[in-house]
Amino acid sequence: MNKDTSSAKPLAEMVEENLIQYIIENDMQAGDRIPNEFELAEKLGVSRSTIREAVKLLVSRNVLVIRRGAGTYVSDKKGIAEDPLGLAFVHDKYALAMDLLDVRIILEPEIASMAAIKATDEEIEQIVDQCRKVEELYEKGEDHRLEDVKFHELIARCSRNVVIEKIIPVINTAVVLFADITKRKLKQETISTHRDIADAIRSRDPGAAKYAMMMHLIYNRQMIAKLIKERDEK
Amino acid sequence: MNKDTSSAKPLAEMVEENLIQYIIENDMQAGDRIPNEFELAEKLGVSRSTIREAVKLLVSRNVLVIRRGAGTYVSDKKGIAEDPLGLAFVHDKYALAMDLLDVRIILEPEIASMAAIKATDEEIEQIVDQCRKVEELYEKGEDHRLEDVKFHELIARCSRNVVIEKIIPVINTAVVLFADITKRKLKQETISTHRDIADAIRSRDPGAAKYAMMMHLIYNRQMIAKLIKERDEK
Numbered sequence: 001m002n003k004d005t006s007s008a009k010p011l012a013e014m015v016e017e018n019l020i021q022y023i024i025e026n027d028m029q030a031g032d033r034i035p036n037e038f039e040l041a042e043k044l045g046v047s048r049s050t051i052r053e054a055v056k057l058l059v060s061r062n063v064l065v066i067r068r069g070a071g072t073y074v075s076d077k078k079g080i081a082e083d084p085l086g087l088a089f090v091h092d093k094y095a096l097a098m099d100l101l102d103v104r105i106i107l108e109p110e111i112a113s114m115a116a117i118k119a120t121d122e123e124i125e126q127i128v129d130q131c132r133k134v135e136e137l138y139e140k141g142e143d144h145r146l147e148d149v150k151f152h153e154l155i156a157r158c159s160r161n162v163v164i165e166k167i168i169p170v171i172n173t174a175v176v177l178f179a180d181i182t183k184r185k186l187k188q189e190t191i192s193t194h195r196d197i198a199d200a201i202r203s204r205d206p207g208a209a210k211y212a213m214m215m216h217l218i219y220n221r222q223m224i225a226k227l228i229k230e231r232d233e234k
Numbered sequence: 235m236n237k238d239t240s241s242a243k244p245l246a247e248m249v250e251e252n253l254i255q256y257i258i259e260n261d262m263q264a265g266d267r268i269p270n271e272f273e274l275a276e277k278l279g280v281s282r283s284t285i286r287e288a289v290k291l292l293v294s295r296n297v298l299v300i301r302r303g304a305g306t307y308v309s310d311k312k313g314i315a316e317d318p319l320g321l322a323f324v325h326d327k328y329a330l331a332m333d334l335l336d337v338r339i340i341l342e343p344e345i346a347s348m349a350a351i352k353a354t355d356e357e358i359e360q361i362v363d364q365c366r367k368v369e370e371l372y373e374k375g376e377d378h379r380l381e382d383v384k385f386h387e388l389i390a391r392c393s394r395n396v397v398i399e400k401i402i403p404v405i406n407t408a409v410v411l412f413a414d415i416t417k418r419k420l421k422q423e424t425i426s427t428h429r430d431i432a433d434a435i436r437s438r439d440p441g442a443a444k445y446a447m448m449m450h451l452i453y454n455r456q457m458i459a460k461l462i463k464e465r466d467e468k
Contacts, residue, residue, distance in 0.1 A: 020322060027325075060294040061315065079320025081295065085400040086313025088254055089297075091261075099395045106344050107337075161333045163405070166319040171397070 011046065012053035018044055019054055020063065023074060030076035034064065080166060087174045094228045097179035100171055101224055105217045108152065111168065112197055112213035113206040115158035124202050127154050131198040135191050138184075145176045151194065155201065182223045189219040245280065246287035252278055253288055254297065257308060264310035268298065314400060321408045328462045331413035334405055335458055339451045342386065345402065346431055346447035347440040349392035358436050361388050365432040369425050372418075379410045385428065389435065416457045423453040 023034070034040070037055075041048045055072055058064040062077035090096045119127070130151045137144035149172040156168035193216035200208035257268070268274070271289075275282045289306055292298040296311035324330045353361070364385045371378035383406040390402035427450035434442035 024323060024325070056290075057294050060291050063320070077320075079317070079323055081315040081318050083295075083313065084315050084318030085397070085404070086295075086297070086311075087397070087400070089258060089313055090396050091258065096396060099397045102395055103341075103397045103401070106341055110340050161336055162324050162330060163319065163321070163333045163337045163408075166321070167337070167401070170319070174397075 011050050012057060015044055015046055015050055015054035016057050019058060023063070028074050030074050030078065032074045033071050034074065036071060078166070080170065083174070083177070084170055085174070087178050090178065093179050094181060094224070094231060097175070097181045097224050098221070098228065100175050100179055101217060101221050103171060105214065105221065107164070107168070107171075108155075108217060109210040109214040111156055111159050111164055112201065113210040114161070115155045116201045116204050116206040116209040118160050119158035119201055119204075123154065123158050127151070127158075127201055128198050130154055131194050134194060138187055138191060145180070148190075149173055149176060155197070158201075181227050182220060186219055186223055190216070193219065245284050246291060249278055249280055249284055249288035250291050253292060257297070262308050264308050264312065266308045267305050268308065270305060312400070314404065317408070317411070318404055319408070321412050324412065327413050328415060328458070328465060331409070331415045331458050332455075332462065334409050334413055335451060335455050337405060339448065339455065341398070341402070341405075342389075342451060343444040343448040345390055345393050345398055346435065347444040348395070349389045350435045350438050350440040350443040352394050353392035353435055353438075357388065357392050361385070361392075361435055362432050364388055365428050368428060372421055372425060379414070382424075383407055383410060389431070392435075415461050416454060420453055420457055424450070427453065 019034070019040075022028075028034070035043065037048045037051050040051045044051070055064055055066070059066060059075075060081075061079055062075050062081055063079040064072050065075040065077075066072050087096065115127075130147065134144050134147045134151055137147055149169065152172050153165075153169045157165050159165065193212060196212035197209060197216060200212050253268070253274070256262075262268070269277065271282045271285050274285045278285070289298055289300070293300060293309075295313055296309050296315055297313040298306050299309040299311075300306050321330065349357075349361075364381065368378050368381045368385055371381055383403060386406050387399075387403045391399050393399065427446060430446035431443060431450060434446050
């Protein structure tokens with residue numbers, strides 16, 4: 001095994017690129033099944049173990065997902081790696097919380113404004129529903145965080161900018177995974193500013209959407225600043 | 235091999251997390267060597283093949299790098315994946331160029347302004363040097379693109395925001411890798427606006443730095459819009 005996998009490495013990486021090309025050229029979408037090992041080995045003229053190695057690399061990049069006993073599929077994570085920015089390696093979680101917030105405060109008000117202009121009626125309905133869902137979880141004392149990320153993700157998708165659509169979930173998920181210091185301290189502020197954001201987008205008012213998002217994020221920034229101050233005074 | 239690797243998968247992922255913790259707790263930096271397979275297997279109480287599997291996953295995440303015959307080291311890529319946002323999968327390169335530019339135009343003027351305030355004298359010297367280097371390559375007709383990315387990266391580092399520091403190289407590298415449509419068409423504009431940016435940061439003038447960066451990016455945006463228009467008229 002040792003010899004096989006180490007010698008297969010550079011070849012596996014070439015096959016990895018071939019498989020990406022295959023997915024793009026065949027316009028394969030999340031959930032589509034790729035051919036099995038035998039077929040791929042034949043198609044690309046390499047050994048099954050090389051295909052297996054390449055598939056593993058693509059699984060670790062979240063391009064493919066293996067369903068036991070069912071085959072290998074295009075992942076719905078669209079090739080976005082876990083922790084793609086390596087934020088797990090940032091030591092100071094309080095500073096990271098502030099840095100993430102500062103990036104959000106530059107990006108997300110602009111995004112909310114774009115969403116108010118570009119969202120379809122169906123997307124607006126989804127945003128309003130998602131706003132309600134987060135609120136219900138908050139009220140019930142259940143974990144609202146991943147649904148909160150989804151609220152921001154839905155808005156980002158309405159920007160019609162593929163880079164924004166990919167970056168916002170990464171940043172918002174990083175807050176939950178690596179820098180969740182505000183916890184449930186902003187319940188009322190979150191509920192009311194989320195509602196303002198959803199209302200402004202529904203009213204197709206880009207200015208109101210921008211400033212509602214800004215207010216939402218400023219509440220968070222002030223809380224993070226307060227928590228950092230408390231920590232430093234200890 | 236088949237059986238071993240598939241059954242080792244979830245365990246390998248746990249070990250992967252353990253190794254990340256090990257790197258963080260020991261404050262290991264890029265270029266530091268991690269203990270060999272034998273030692274790690276003993277330390278973590280798992281088999282060498284599981285260690286090998288976990289190390290491979292971390293290599294594919296750019297956390298570790300294997301140097302043949304020398305050992306396994308912490309990568310200088312700091313866990314930032316190749317194409318971490320999965321932009322290789324975006325079909326329309328012209329639209330991607332515009333989307334990348336639109337994100338840069340939101341972020342980078344703010345960043346230039348932060349850099350003018352926070353850069354050290356040494357960093358300012360590096361930025362000025364890098365500006366000159368890009369200019370020389372441009373004048374000689376050589377490939378300036380990766381040095382251009384580095385110019386923007388040096389400025390981003392002066393923001394003192396770890397998220398910005400990680401995101402800007404990703405976005406700027408994506409322009410080169412996946413959406414380089416403006417090519418060498420903006421030579422004079424690039425040289426003069428780069429100089430303006432470096433000068434404004436050296437003068438510690440945040441407003442001038444912000445608007446110099448904005449002008450730099452607007453030239454790019456106009457060129458991309460023109461190229462898209464020409465393509466669509468064909």
